[in-house]
Amino acid sequence: MARNRQPILKKCRALGIEPMILGVNKTSKRGFRPNANKKPTEYAVQLREKQKARFIYNVMENQFRKLYEEATRKDGVTGLVLVEFLERRLENVVYRLGFAKTRRQARQIVSHGHIAVNRRRVNIASYRVKVGDVISVIENSKNIEIIKEAIEGATVPAWLELDRAAFAGKVLQNPTKEDLDFDLDEALIVEFYSR
Template sequence: MAVNREPILKRCKALGISPMVMGVAKETKRDPNANKRRKVSEYGLQLKEKQKLKFIYGMLEKPFFHYFELAQKMEGQAGANLITLLESRLDNIAFRMGMAMTRREARQLVVHGHFLVNGKRVDIPSYRVRVGDVISLKENSKKSEKFKQIIEATAGRTTPTWLDVDKEKQTAKVTRLPVKEDLDYEIEEHLIVELYSK
């Protein structure tokens, strides 16, 4: 499987997003205005927004486009639906509930079978959770030193309002579907729709 090994801080600077969005508590020391002089075309802006969303959720082009096709078939606006689909992924929820430092780590932990959805083991990072689903850590994983360190490190992280997180029991319940207003980063999703609609 293809893996993006590009340094997170370098990519964050190029896409204009805070490393905190990626779960990295570092800031780049490079000049943020270094490339501002270049005029960006309309296509360039659309491409940047698509690359930003792909990078945040750690996705490659083919699965990302598949999500876009699903979003178009759903009721409502395709851009808003795309964000809802991406936020509803199991690896993203593991990250949001503070059980992983980054989404990359969350993906790996899900693949290794550390998470349960409604009491059943799920090891598919792209698994779509629904309203009412309860995501929890496996009993064996709760005793793991690794998870104790992660929970300590992510103690100050704010959890989204659409997740009812119980840090003591290490569980999270999906109370509603996520929407754009719940995001901790800026995105112009209509530009992605325009890019794919050409």
């Protein structure tokens, strides 16, 4: 399995995003230094937006392209369907429910088998949840300090419902672009792939 091991702060600076979006409470000592004399090309702007989405959701290129191709086959606006697919990934839902402080931590919690979907253990980070699914921490993992700390300060988006006492959450509806916790121009991603 391919893994992204790039330094978070370095990549955030290159893409022009705040590390807090990723749940990282650090800042780089180096300032963002755009090349003042160069205006980015249309291609560069589209590429940066795609790389930003890939980096935030921790998805490798092949998987991201497959998600885009699946989104083009679905009815509706391709960019919005792509955003919905990315938000419905199990690792992202675990992060948005507050079981983890970062998406990378959520991915590790899922892959180590601490999460159950509809009372069945799932250890695939890219598993796509559906409306009505109940995502919960398995019984033996409720005492893990990382999960207990993360769930205390959790703020949950409108498309999810959290039961803190039971360490469980439910998907109430499909997410929309308004539910994102960062700015993303999905139209640029669609333009990039449809060249």
